[in-house]
Amino acid sequence: MKLATLPDGTPDGRLHLVSRDLTRAAPAQAAATLQALLEDWDRLAPQLQADYAALNAGGGFPFDPATALAPLPRAWQWLDGSAYDSHGELMQIAFKLAPVDTQGKPLMYQGLSHQFLPPCADVPLPSEEDGIDFEGEFGVITDAVPMGTTPEEARGHIRLLVQINDWSLRRLAPLEMKTGFGWIQAKPACSMAPVAVTPDELGAAWREAQIDLPLIVDWNGERFGAAEGYAMSTGFDGLVAHAAYSRSLVAGTVIGSGTVSNANYREIGSSCISERRGIEMADHGAPVTPFMAFGDRVRMEARLRDGTPLFGAIDQIVTRG
Secondary structure, three states, rough: OOEEOOOOOOOOOOEEEEOOOEEEEEEOOOOOOHHHHHHOOHHHHHHHHHHHHHHHOOOOEEHHHOOOOOOOOOOOEEEEEEEOHHHHHHHHHHHOOOOOOOOOOOEEEOOOOOOEOOOOOOEOOOOOOOOOOOOEEEEEOOOOOOOOEEEEEHHHHHHEEEEEEEEEEHHHHHHHHHHOOOOOOOOOOOOOOOOOOOOOOOHHHEOOOOEEOOOEEEEEOOOEEEEOOOOOOOHHHHHHHOOOOOEEEOOOOOEEEOOOOOOHHHHHHHHHHHHHHHHHHHHHHOOOOOOOOOEEEEEEOOOOOOOOOOOOOEEEEEEEE
16 A cells, blocks of 8 residues: 555644555545554554555546655654664764674664654755755654564564655764764754555565665755665664564654665765765765755655656755744
8 A cells, every 4th residue: 555644734634545656646534644544553454455456446636745744744753773884884984983882783763753744845954054964764664563572573563664864964963972862953853755655565675674676866956876775784674673672662653774875885876965975085085075055955766666656755955944
């Protein structure tokens, strides 16, 4: 299934089914919101699946992703991993950080979850001097996950896949990291592509709990990166299990992959500006690429290898807040 949330004057919007080609939509009859669906997935999803088949056969109304909210406009919990080793290595170069001893565990932090920005809304931020950066990621949304869930069990709790832009303010991040208390100012609200999809929509591209597809990133109309999603050191099943080690996860928990990155970054580009700056520092001793300025535009989209649309695009302009 493919699902989107359209505005209806409430904070959580109205849940809609979206056709496989993302051209048509229809209100979901079995659940008014995505949160309601996630909380009662086993009972409600089969009803929606039948309606989804009918929508793909015809009917509904034209779907305009530019009018959509984030599929889950607000969530109980947003946990972001850092599952691409090449990204971590470049961040160490870019910010002159010592290697992190993870003791064999994936990196993860808990971020702002009460708001996910719509995919085509302008993004207001305080200052260009903060080092405005985009970070293209994939993510999953779970149903209720019991404490102590194993990676094998976790796969059954991954209900939806999403595409995320995890906005970052790079000047502030190192300052907050040094305090040992985590990020607050450096991590504004994330953006989410308009459509959430069930894993079966990816077919063979959902492999070992990873999204085996490139994430295409364009900055001001120029190709910036096309990193492949299937390069995670820990798949989403492992990330879910890590998060649930000592606590249960509520239905509607969003877990991110971290910035999609590949070891051959010089060939395929990057999903964030800081990576490119890290490459420049490694190659030339100093960064050249600036961070974003007000008025800059970033677009991100992942499609199936045959061109079939999946999540739709995140397409946003940074503005002065």
